[in-house]
Amino acid sequence: MSKNTFETWLPKLVVAPAFVLGFAFIYGLMVWNGVLSLTVSRMLPNYEWAGLAQYERLWEMDRWWVALKNLGIFGVGYVGGSLAIGVVLAVLLDQKIRAEGALRTIYLYPMALSFVVTGTAWKWLLNPGLGIEKMVRDWGFPNFEFGWLVDTEMAIYCVVIAGIWQSAGFAMALFLAGLRGIDDSIIKAAQVDGASLPRIYWRIVLPALRPVFFSTLMVLSHLAIKSFDLVMALTAGGPGFATDVPATFMYTMSFSRGQIGLGAASATMMLATVAALVIPYLYSELRTKAHDR
Numbered sequence: 001m002s003k004n005t006f007e008t009w010l011p012k013l014v015v016a017p018a019f020v021l022g023f024a025f026i027y028g029l030m031v032w033n034g035v036l037s038l039t040v041s042r043m044l045p046n047y048e049w050a051g052l053a054q055y056e057r058l059w060e061m062d063r064w065w066v067a068l069k070n071l072g073i074f075g076v077g078y079v080g081g082s083l084a085i086g087v088v089l090a091v092l093l094d095q096k097i098r099a100e101g102a103l104r105t106i107y108l109y110p111m112a113l114s115f116v117v118t119g120t121a122w123k124w125l126l127n128p129g130l131g132i133e134k135m136v137r138d139w140g141f142p143n144f145e146f147g148w149l150v151d152t153e154m155a156i157y158c159v160v161i162a163g164i165w166q167s168a169g170f171a172m173a174l175f176l177a178g179l180r181g182i183d184d185s186i187i188k189a190a191q192v193d194g195a196s197l198p199r200i201y202w203r204i205v206l207p208a209l210r211p212v213f214f215s216t217l218m219v220l221s222h223l224a225i226k227s228f229d230l231v232m233a234l235t236a237g238g239p240g241f242a243t244d245v246p247a248t249f250m251y252t253m254s255f256s257r258g259q260i261g262l263g264a265a266s267a268t269m270m271l272a273t274v275a276a277l278v279i280p281y282l283y284s285e286l287r288t289k290a291h292d293r
Contacts (some may be wrong), residue, residue, distance in 0.1 A: 030271065037264035045260065054265040057259025063241050064266065067249040070156050076204060077160035078167070082220055083213070086163065086171025087261055091201060093172070094179045104176070107169040115166065122162040123149070150170040152242035159243055161226075162234055167223070171216050178212035179205065218281050225274055246270050 040050045040293045058064050089107055093100055110118065125131040126149040136144040148154035182205060228247035235243040237252065244252075246266055254263030 001218060014053055031266045033271075036261055037259050037268045041261040041264070043258040043260070050261065054261045055269075056263060058265045058269070063244060064246075064249060066241060066279050067244040067246050070243060071225065071245045073156050074160055074163065074227065075159070075221065077216065078163040078224050078227075081160065081164040081219045082167040082171045083216060085168040086175050086216070088205070089168065089172040090179055091176035093176055104173070107172050109169070111170045111173075113166065115227075115230035115232045118166045119230045122165070123234050124156065126158050134281045149235065150239055152239050155239060155243045159231055159234055163224075163227070163230060165218060166230075171220070174212055174216050175209060178209045182208055214281065218277065221277050222274060225277075 013066065035047075036045060037054050038050060038052070040046050040048045040053075041125050093104060097103070126146070128145075128147045128150060133144060133146040136146070148158050186204060187200055190204055191197075195203070227245055230238055231237060231243055231245055232251075237244045237248045241249075241252075247270065250263045250266040250270065252263075253259040253266065255278065
């Protein structure tokens with residue numbers, strides 16, 4: 001083997017084991033999960049064929065519909081709130097204000113925490129006996145009530161609040177990077193024409209951030225769909241199963257209820273939802289790059 005051939009193949013040989021193992025453990029386990037969802041597996045894998053029985057059972061369960069409803073509430077609130085607050089913060093910081101570096105660090109700090117830490121902290125804050133309600137009552141307002149965390153109708157919104165607190169800074173960072181990449185001459189030309197600053201941002205700057213918006217939307221939507229640790233740390237799916245989402249439903253059925261086949265079916269539905277979001281986005285990006293060439 002010549003020296004040039006060896007130098008060409010050496011990087012591929014070094015990377016190959018990690019690539020093969022990663023491919024096997026990621027996509028191989030996806031396939032295995034799909035197979036389990038078509039079996040009668042309960043406590044342990046059982047490869048007796050069941051067809052679509054687990055999926056039929058899944059869609060007949062009230063708890064699954066509650067989990068889907070909660071995912072819709074959490075997804076819209078979490079993604080929409082993070083995007084809206086992120087844009088506002090990015091626009092404010094783009095005004096070259098004082099202590100921008102310190103403010104940017106403060107806004108980004110929650111993203112450095114895990115969802116478990118965020119959920120635990122907000123669980124203390126929202127606990128009626130420990131957090132905001134108790135603090136306000138100690139200040140002299142004995143009739144004040146803020147018991148969302150123990151209210152079956154409002155508990156899911158506590159998860160939304162905690163999620164927005166963690167991810168708004170991440171969205172801000174992406175939008176701020178996009179804002180700093182816009183040519184200043186465009187803004188100056190609009191100002192010369194007499195356009196106000198709010199109109200410039202609404203008509204010129206924000207439309208130019210469309211690629212950043214879609215990228216951020218994809219990332220946050222992906223986090224929302226697979227949300228597990230935040231819900232478990234904050235509410236553990238309760239009260240009852242009022243704050244269940246598909247990820248916690250899957251965990252409960254697979255590892256607490258001994259219904260592996262049912263849990264695998266719910267995991268497959270989550271995978272299909274993520275794929276429905278990501279694949280069109282990737283196709284659009286690849287098509288755009290091919291067209292640019």
